[in-house]
Amino acid sequence: MKRERFIGGAAAGFTVASLARPASAQGKPITIGAAVSLSGIFSDGGHYSLEGYQLGVAHINARGGVLGRPLELKYYDDQSAPATGVRLYERLINEDKVDLVIGPYGTAISAPAANVAERYKMPMLMAETADVVMFSRGNRWIFQGLGPVQTYLYGVLSMAHDRGFKRLAVIGGDTAFPHALANAVPEIARGFGQAIVYQEFYPGNASDFSSVVEKLRAADPDVVLGMAFPTDSLGLIRQLKQSNYAPKMFYEAIGASDPAFVKSVGRDCDGTLSAVAWNFAAKTPENAAFVRDYQATFHREPDYHSAANYSAMHVFAAAIKQAGSINQEKIRDALATIRVPTLVGTYRVNPANGIQLGYTSYIIQWQNGKQEIVYPGNVATAKPLVPFPAWSSPNR
Amino acid sequence: MAFLIVAPHRLNGYFVNLIYITLVYVGLAYGWNIISGYAGYFSFGQITFFGLGAYATGFAINAFHVYWMLAALAGGILACAFAFPLGYVMLRLRGPFFAMGMFGMAQTVRVLITALPATGAGAGLFLPPGSDVTSVYYWTLAVALGAIALTIWIDRSAFGLRLQALREDEQVAGTLAVDVTRDKIAAFALSALIPGLLGGGFIYFLNYIEPDAAFSSRFDLQSIVMAILGGVGTVWGPLIGGVLMTQISEALWAKFPQFYLMLFGGLLVALLILLPHGIVPALKRRYE
Known part of the structure; x- marks a missing residue:
């Protein structure tokens, strides 16, 4: 490889x-x-x-x-x-x-x-x-x-809001960028009247997610936000399937944004949301x-x-x-x-601090083994598939 | 020597930086060499003390606004102090059990430290903006020279002889009226002081630290390989191995950004096959 x-x-x-x-x-x-x-x-x-x-x-x-x-x-x-x-x-x-x-x-x-x-x-x-x-x-x-990090999340929380989903779980590797993403969640969630019902940072190099998934199941969130790099993104999806657990929406920030992600997980990635900083379509x-x-x-x-x-x-x-x-x-x-x-x-940046103002992100979803843009609506290439299909569903 | 002292005023930032990182590695290799080379307790977890020193320093600077060298000194002393109870427990293990135990300990300490709110957890810890590279350079030079001086002293002292006796056969050493527990804990504490002091300089140098950088297994493994390449349990082995390895690595890295890892790995394997006991013992055999 x-x-x-x-x-x-x-x-x-x-x-x-x-x-x-x-x-x-x-x-x-x-x-x-x-x-x-x-x-x-x-x-x-x-x-x-x-x-x-x-x-x-x-x-x-x-x-x-x-x-x-x-x-x-x-x-x-x-x-x-x-x-x-x-x-x-x-x-x-x-x-x-x-x-x-x-x-x-x-x-x-x-x-x-x-x-x-x-x-x-x-x-x-x-x-x-x-x-x-x-x-x-x-x-x-x-x-x-x-x-900026907020743009990675706004769209997915907005989609959840439109469907009346209020319970969020935030999980991620215990490294800098997952924390930066997680830190941006509360303010956006407050605006949508959503609450974080569960949060966990596992070790950055974790490979076993069975206990994380069981804790998610116990917390019963509507939306699972996984701030995950490629390796843990893979591990999380496999564990969801193995534990037969499907939240209503499942998002993986970094790993699932890679167009080659489907090569590692196959069609199990279908239904997973992610954010990309580029409208590839x-x-x-x-x-x-x-x-x-x-x-x-x-x-x-x-x-x-x-x-x-x-x-x-x-x-x-x-x-x-x-x-x-x-x-x-x-x-x-x-x-x-x-x-x-x-x-x-x-x-276009804020001249006072250099923070980006002009760029945004797009929410993608894996559908039939392909990335489709599902948010914002004006550039969407497909309708979002919500809820995340159950593992036993014939749609997989 | 004079060259190293005037370097920050004569050389450009890159070379100062390169000498700085070489000194960090040399210092780490010397620290490891005390417990693992002289006392024979092969440790895979000296990075514990580096990370502890780094976080203690960062905490002291942010919380008490002290001058960074004072904070780093406190970090080094804390790492050293922590080695006493830790050594009392861990040094009951021997051989591969101690090596693996220390590896686990590094992970445990990492998790415990980053669980404290003051360390910013995985998000990392920022120091107040602005760091003065020259002062970090001199700090690290002093620590590395101190580590060499300490090793020269150990090599010539009765303490060093006792360590070597317990390395060769701990039970025999124990029956010969050597207080093995006291000696090996002392060796462990000394080998923790050095990475503790270096970790303090490192966080000030970066101005920011996160767990992966503070408890980097790369630092641990590379410094061990340097000591092995130079000669385990020798006075000059860590220096020769450390300088040689950082320079070769840097030259390959700059020339072959896509290939250097493979070249470097191959070279290392070749050197270790040719010189299984390291460079210093090979030279000694040749000229004695």
Whole structure:
């Protein structure tokens, strides 16, 4: 499995390199440095992120680059480890002398990396940070490039509200991002008159969920919100089936958003809700070109990390254009104020703290082994399947 | 030596950072070497003390607004103090039972610490913004040098001889009027002090900590491999193994972001097959 991906990655690198040869952009490349999680717990999302960056750079260069210069991506593997991430940005800035830096994956690495951006006074676009805590610490050099955590949840709680579901259970791995998501639930739930009847954080590397599921059954919630990464998302679904337990709505934040999720769980994923930061079904020429070239280059479906990072490159390009040169202060000011239409929405941040205002998320549901957008209604590709079908149901 | 002292003022941030992380690993390898190399109690859980030191430091800084080095000192002392009752219980186990027991202990302490509201649980703990890398560098340099000095002393002292005696045969050592319980607990406490002090520096360095980073099994395993590669129970083994491994790993990592893990793993296996007792013992045999 690992080996397969690895060879795929290497082959993809070649194609991107050939795509990246600029048509018209000449001159010294503008280098953008990135920490990417290619090994360790974040490596699933990390590979999607890297591919998004690579395709973004290739597309921008194919259209003549920025300020007449091509973009060039310089990246290292941060091993999903915060200390490595920090060292990597120090290396990119001091040794490789990159012109700009772009943020790493996840809160645990982004939080310390944000200090490096501040120390060197280089703007850092955080394309992989939905958590909002680090943006409230007075660091004027970081900008959020994903919809904030609230957007991952609002739609699903709104759907529950429409159906009169009031009892919520929140479970998740005991790591930074699941906590960030869980912390966003109470305020939204209050607005809908919903209550959290059960909450539990299991160890981040847990593999047995039988007791979690029994406790859920005992608490009898209408909606189960699982703030789960790929491994525990898988384990939770398998356990629901094995314990023959089906809440009225079942949501898994991160793991079930991966378009390849069905390959690991099969059709047992049907009925599961998740959130994606990208409307993959949008019928726009940009979207079509992105999906087509992504599949041609990397031989798989893009996920929302790919789209968000692809968009981040375009936001960076727009900010450089507005600044007119590689001037960190001017690019910072541009990132704080510009609006850039992208694949994942219109980039627009709160200039006071860098929190994203323009991006949103979409609620998807696995139906017949495919992801369908079920919220918001105006872009939905299918009607939501609620309640979650019982395990004995003939609909499975 | 002079180079290490002036480094933060002469080198760029990347090299300071690289030396910093090398010193952390070297310090951890020296800490492990005391209980596992000299006393022969192979521990898979020294990260317990690193995490404890990190969280204690973070708590002290946030709650009492003390200067970070004072907080880190308190963190180190707390880790060391905790090792006394822990050692009293755990050191009754031997061989693989102790190794696995300590592995479990690291997980237990992690769960207990992160269950406290003050640690932010899995969401992590932020320190007040702004950290001064130079001061962390000097702190870590001092701890690593202290660990080396401590090892030199142990290697030459009667205490060190008693530890080696109990490593070779604990029962015989016991009959030879060696107070084995007292000595091994002392060794355990010393080997806990070092990671405790390093953990305090680490949280200040990152400005943020979460359980995966504080109780990282990567730190534990890598520092053990470094000590083994350099030579277990030797004075210079952890230094040589630590410096060599971090530099090779860094060079491969930078040059081959997609392949380095495989290359590094292969190299490590080859080195351990060629030098099963580590570098220092191999050199000794050759030149004696």
